[in-house]
Amino acid sequence: MRLRTILRISPAAWLTLPTLILSILYVTKAIYPNNYGVAATAGATSSMCFLVGFVAATAAWEAARLRRGGIWDAPHTRPKWAITIIAVTPSIILGAVFLLGSVVFAAVYGQAGLPEIRIVVVGFVAICAWSLVGFLAGLRLPMSVALPGMLLAPFLWFAFVPALPAEWLRQLSGMYRDCCRIGADIAPAALLAGLIMNVTIIAVALYAIGAFHMRWSRIVATAMLVTGVMVSSAFAWNVGPIPEVARDRSALKCSMVGATELCLWSEHDGPTQVFRTTLTAVIVALTREDLPIPGRWSEELASPSSVGTLTLDLWKSDPDSVRWSISQGLAPWPACAFEAAVAPLSGSSIDVLRGWWFTAMGGSEAMLQENLGWLIADPSASGGIPIKDLYSTLSAVSIATRNAWLERLSALVAKCQSPDDYSIQ
Amino acid sequence: MNGLQLRDITFSYRRKGQGELAVLQHLTWHVPTGVTALLGINGAGKSTLLSIGATALMAKGGKVSLNELDSHEQQTQFRTRVAWMPQQYRAAPGLTVREQVAYSGWLKGMSRDDSWRGATEALARVSLQDLADRPASELSGGQQRRVGLASALVHDAEVLLLDEPTSGLDPEQRAMFRELLVKIGADRTVVVSTHDTGEITNAYQHVAVLHAGNIAFDGALRDFAARAPAGSERPIETAFLTLIAGSK
Incomplete structure (x- = not known):
């Protein structure tokens, strides 16, 4: 199909710009500037909660167009997977544009440097998965069911599942909005869980689309899905509600302020940052007042080995916020x-x-x-x-x-x- | 053996509470080159037979081949050479006439540019070039059937299987269709299913009658007409009714 035709008839093409604007507006409310790429990227992916519904619904619309036009069941030379991919591409582009748009905007707005590519990759795989689920729904269900169902289902998956008491379940979605403090990195197990779950959804959806009339298709598809859920759950099981692990210390920059060692992550230690200057001034002032302060101040996550260390949680780069964070640490x-x-x-x-x-x-x-x-x-x-x-x-x-x-x-x-x-x- | 061949084809529909309803029973048919009318009463299985010939339906038994290409094992090559126009042709919502036909060409393996060019030519053959940029779903039933015909013609297949293509066409369009049949049937195999014997004119070279799950007659139009008693006003209809009555 020609580009001009797609732009004219595809709801995904019409919705690309509005969803991009929505996602950017959402990012301004959902994240705060914390200079940390991983957190900014993870926060930006939370726009998937309500925008992936548009991806799935537009894919359902395209499937319904093929079904209603008698195209899907006709004897073609092109394989069905090729027809499917062509049909869902506008929906995937819609998802990719709003995902990348919100991630790039979050990086700029959050003064966070480069986005975390691993989170973006899993988010993109999730978008592909939902576009195929939408396409499958559009093929099998009446439009009156498929369209609202596909607007709602991703919202339930991305927004309501994380609200369940089974905290590991949220790591299967491929959205990591709770990640991460600056002292933490995204947990590889959570990334793997999300990736495996979404690849499973892609495999099951493609199989169900291709094996539409096969006798055992439902049993095989269910078996594939159950296997995928079990494998991804095994990775997510011990992750906890926040998908983070302690960061590699190589990016930690330490220096002495009098007798106090001050350690900051490189993102918070640039020449334009207020953190080190504010912290240094505070250490000098408190020392001068002879107040009992720890001998080591660090942005690393608190751990059993950090006894005697003041754990800093610096989330906003203005001197007063830094002071408030220190008082919370003290x-x-x-x-x-x-x-x-x-x-x-x-x-x-x-x-x-x-x-x-x-x-x-x-x-x-x-x-x-x-x-x-x-x-x-x-x-x-x-x-x-x-x-x-x-x-x-x-x-x-x-x-x-x-x-x-x-x-x-x-x-x-x-x-x-x-x-x-x-x-x- | 060359041409489209259906060998020992068996097909039945499963109906709830009624078991299997046999439609085709060990049917064998070598479709001749040229234009063939596939005659049969309503429910005889004409659409089923053409669907199987086009691989839109899979037979429960038997083989379909074209010039030694097996429809199952060499499905892609087979489908490239066979075009099918279903009885219920529906336009995809949103597409213009040209886009609809070009998309059909792409689905049959043509490149995007070739299918666009092919669509323009196919629309000219069915005299729809003036409506090429109109939404296909807004056309009348007869015009939509011509879009379906153009979609079948776009990739220049060796075999055309047209399921009741003239239903919904006005007399002028039917005459135009017969002229088109003569042109396209000159160098390829065309099968046109119909239950209306009045449709069958000299545009057709062959007649096949599907009755009781098998091909009850397969031969030249003149031979079929000759089966009617001399002096019949409607020899095709009389021959058809005689054949059906004789096989009961």
């Missing part, structure tokens, strides 16, 4: 907060602690208000003392008194407890 959620048997940690003690660290680093009023507005507005949450008064009093007392207060509050937080009285004793 006052992390204790392990007991995640245990069901322990009463949940009252938010106030950990927030009072974080707020104090943030103030001690010279953080802005606006950021303090943004994160702890409720604590500022309600003095009863901090033992009846207005929190800003508490912080200014602390800055005026001796180092020993301030550090004693800090030690007492940190110890209570570590046990998931809140003090009756936040005052300085």
Whole structure:
């Protein structure tokens, strides 16, 4: 079929530009600039949730055109796989354009450098798989069922399956929107699970399209599908809800700031980045104040071997956000907060602690208000003392008194407890 | 042996609650070169036979071949040489007449450029060149059948199997179709199925009668007409009715 004909008659061609615009708009809401290519690419693939439906539905439309025109069952010389590929190509191009468009836009918008090609490849395979599923539906089902069914089915697969308690199931889709913190890389097992599942869908769909009238086709197709699900599930089983593994340390850049070792990933250590300069200034300031800070600050994921290391989770590149991230690292959620048997940690003690660290680093009023507005507005949450008064009093007392207060509050937080009285004793 | 051959063809339809309904029973037919009318009453199996000849349906038993090309083992080469126009011709939604015919050519293995050129020529042969850029689905039933005929002609096949091609055509179009038959039948095999004996004129060189699952007559038109009693006003119809009555 000539290009002019395809542009005139193909819904996939008409929808390419609108879906590209939709995907770009979606990316601006779904991701934030974090300078990390893997996270930006993975976040961009979440547009597949609602856009793959258009891929599947337009492929169903083309199949219905061939069926209704008596073309599909006629005795051709061209093999059916060739007719299928030609028919689904506009739908695949539609999917590829919105996927690549959103990935490239995410890389630019997220200041993230090069996209992660492995995630793009699995996403593209998923688009091919759904185009063939749509084509199969269009061949076998009436249009009134196939079209809405194919708009809805990918949405259920990409958006609702990840909401199920069986967390490994989400890794089969080929969309990895929860990946990854900067200290992590995408888990190869999750990529393999998604790839195998989608290749299985392609194989089953092609088989079902070709073996339309064969007696055993349903049994063989079901057996193929079950095998594919089992193999891909085996890879996904131990991945967990977030498909990530610790990153290779070779990209970690470490240097000494006084007695403190500061380690940042190369993406956060460029000449235009604010991270190292802000962190260096904070370390210098806290050291000058003689505050007890860890000897090593690192962006690596926390692990059992990282005792004595402040784990940094830097997700936004402005100095105040960096300071807030440090305060979260200096006052992390204790392990007991995640245990069901322990009463949940009252938010106030950990927030009072974080707020104090943030103030001690010279953080802005606006950021303090943004994160702890409720604590500022309600003095009863901090033992009846207005929190800003508490912080200014602390800055005026001796180092020993301030550090004693800090030690007492940190110890209570570590046990998931809140003090009756936040005052300085 | 050259030409289209159907040997020992058996076919039956499965009907719910009624078991197998035999349509063709060990049918053997060597289709002659030239234009042949395949006559038969409604339900005799003419469409089934042509579908099997075109490999749109697979026979339950027997073999179909063309110039020693087996329709099953050398299906691609076989299908390149055989064109089929089904009784229920439907235009694909959205395509223009020329696109529809060109797409048929591409499906038969022609390159995109060749099929586009072939479509223009085929449309001229069925006098549809003026409607080439109209949506095929917007044409009248008769015009759509001509699109189907053009689609069958586009790749210049050796054998044309046309299933009731004149149904829905007006008298002028039927006359045009007969002229076309004479032209295209000069150097190839054409089989036209019909149940209407009034359709059969001198444009046809041969007649085959399908009855009770087999070929009850296969011969020249004049020989068939000669089976009617002398002085018959409608010799073809009389010969056909006589043949059918005789075989009951």
